[in-house]
Amino acid sequence: MHGSKIPIWFFIGVLLLAYGVMIFGYGLFELATGTLANVQLASLHAPVWWGGTLLLLGVFYVVKFRPGRVGK
C-alpha cells in the first residue's frame, strides 16, 4: 500500500498473531490437562491446529510487512 508507513497486512498479522497465541495456547492447555470444551468434535483439538494456523499466518504477515521493510 502506497503512502502509509504501516501496511494493512501488518495490522492483520498482529491480530492473527495475537489470536493465534491465545487460541493455540488454550488448545495446548486442553491437550495437557485433558479437559475438553463442551462442544462437538472436541476430540479433534481444533484450537491446536486452527490456532496454530492463525499463529503461523500471523508470524508470516508480521515479518513480511513489518514497518520499515515495505517497499524493499
Add this chain to the structure above:
Amino acid sequence: MFGLVPATLAAGSLGSLPALLAFSTEPLAHLRPLDIAVVAIYFVMVIWIGFYLKGQSNTSEEFFMAGREMTAWIAGLSFVSANLGSLELMGWAGSAYQYGILATHWYWIGAIPAMLFLGLVMMPFYYVSKTHSVPGYLDLRFGGAARSVAAFAFATEMILMSGVNMFAMAVVMKVVLGWDISFSIFVSSVAVALYVGLGGLRSAIFNEVLQFVLIWGGALLVPILGMIQAGGVGGLKRQIMANMQSMTGVHGDSYFHLWRDTGSFAANPMGVHWTGIVFGLGFAISFGYWTTDFLVVQRVLAAHNLRAARMAPIIGSFFKMAVPFIVILPGLLGLVLLQNPDGSRRQLVGEDVVAACSGGSGSSVSDPGACSAAMAKTTLPAAYQQKVLAGVPDAELHSYNQALPLMMVRYLGPGLLGLGITALIAGFMSGMAGNVSAFSTVWTYDIYKPLINKKGSDSHYVLVGRLSILIGVAVSIGAAYLVMHAHGIMDYVQALFSIFIAPLLAVILFGMFWKRATKLAGFLGLLLGIVFSASLFMWVHLYPAALANVALSPDAKPMAENVFRALWAFIFSAIVVVFVSMLTKARPESELDGLVYGATKLPTEEPVPFYKNEWTWALLVVVIFVALNILFW
C-alpha cells in the same frame, strides 16, 4: 448495508428481527474470559488503526477517497468485504437451510457477471471522469438535478441502513449472547465514529480488509468440522435426501440443483423462475448493486491507477465465488446436524413463528392460539409442538437466521467462539462504517458543496466530512431506536435499496453507452423510475395478492417479487430515458469526453505480461463460474 439485497430478500426475512426481542429465552452462548479477550482485542485494533491513519487523512482527497492510493488487492478485498456483512452471512445461511443451494444464485449469477462488467467495461468511465461518487458521475453526465435525486436517495438510504445494521447487530448480540441492546448500540457506534471520523475512507477500507480476514478465520472452521461430522459431501447429501421431506416439505433433490427446477415457479422451494433469476437478479439487481451502488463503487474508485481499479472487482469476484463455502454450506449442514437438547434433530422455523410463540413470563407461551396456528404451518413434529405450547424448558424455537450462530456454538469452544463472534461484530461494524463513510462523501460532495457552500476551502470540506460522520452516526442511532420501537419501518428501510437501484442502473447504463441520452431524460428516468418502483413495492405490500401480477405467476413467492420488480423498474426507466431523449436535444459530443463510450479516448495502459492482465483473470473467473453452474446444474 446488507449487501446485495440479502436481508431484503433473505427468506425468513430479517425484517422481522425486531420481533425476536419479544422472545424471552436463554442466550445461545455464554462467552468465557478468553472469548471476551478476543473481542476486546478487535476493538482495540480498529481504534488503533483509526488513530494511526488520522495523520494520513488531512486533505479531502485523502479523507474521502483514501488518497486514491489503494492497490488492486486492497481495493478488491474491500470491495467484496463491504458487501459481506453479518446479516448477509446469517440471512443466506438461513436461506440455504430453507432452500438449499438455490441460495447460491445470489453469490454467483447475482454477482460475478456484474463484477466483471464493472471492472472491464464501466470502471474506465468512472475512473477517467475522476468523479468522487456515483451521483458525481450523474452530475457530469446529466446535470445537477439527476445528481441531487441520486444524492438524496443514497444519503437517506445509507444513513438509515447504518441504523438498521446497528440495531440488527444489537438484536443478534442480545439473542446470541444476551447482551443489552443499548450497550451494543453504544459500543459499536462509538467505535465506528472514532475510526471512520479519524481515518476517513482509508480507515473504513482497512477495517473491511481486516473484517474479511476475520470472517474467514472465524467462520471457515464451522463448515470444515461440519463436513467431517456429516461424513463428507456424500454423507451430507444422503442425510438431507433422507430427511428433507419430513423436515422441510420439499420434494426430491431440489436442494442440490441451481437451475434444474427453475423451469416453473412451483417446481422449486424458492418459488422463482429462471427468467427472474437471469434477468431480474442476474441483471437488474446485480448490475444495479455492483456497478452503481456507491458503497461498493467507492472502494474501487480509491484504487491507485486504472489497471488496479479494473483488477479490483475481478480479484473480488474470486472471493465472492468462494463465499458460499462459509455461508451456504453451514446452512445445509445445519439441516442435518443441529440437535435439540434431547438429542432429536432440531428444526428451525421462520421468525414469525418464533415471535408468535414468544414467552410472556417465565417460559410459558403468551398467546397459545397464535403460537399453535403459526406452528401448524411448519413441519415441526406434533409432539414437539405440544412441548413448545406447554413451555417445556428444552423445547426451544430458533429461526432460520440463527443457523450460522447455532452451528458456531455447536463446534467452537473457548477462544474460537470469541473469534466467530468477533467475525460477526466486525461484519456489522464494517457495514455501519461503509455506509457512514459513503454517506459522508455523498453529503459533502453532492449535497453540501453544490447546494450549500460552493466556495469552501479543502480543509473546510474535510471538517464537514468529519462532522457529517458524527452526525451520521447520531442519526443512525436514532434510526436504530426508531426501528426498535416501530418494527414495520425496517421493511421500508430495507426496501429503499431495491427500489432505488434498478432505475439508477438504467440511467447510468444509457448515460455511459448512449451518446443521445439527454440531461432531462436522465433526470426523469431516475425520478419516475424510483416512483414506479416504489409504487410496485407499495402495491404488493398493501395487497399481497398483487405478487402474482408483479411476478407473473400465482405460484410466485416473495423472493420472486423483488427480482421482477427490479426488472420492471429497469425497463420502465429505460423506456423513459429513450422516449424523453428522442424528444429533447442531445449534448454535443465534445462535452461527453470521459463520460460516454464512443466519445471518450481511454488512456492507453502499459503492456503487462499475460498473467498480470485483467482480461486473463476475468477469463479464468468466467471459466470457473460456468463450471460451477454446470457442476451444480
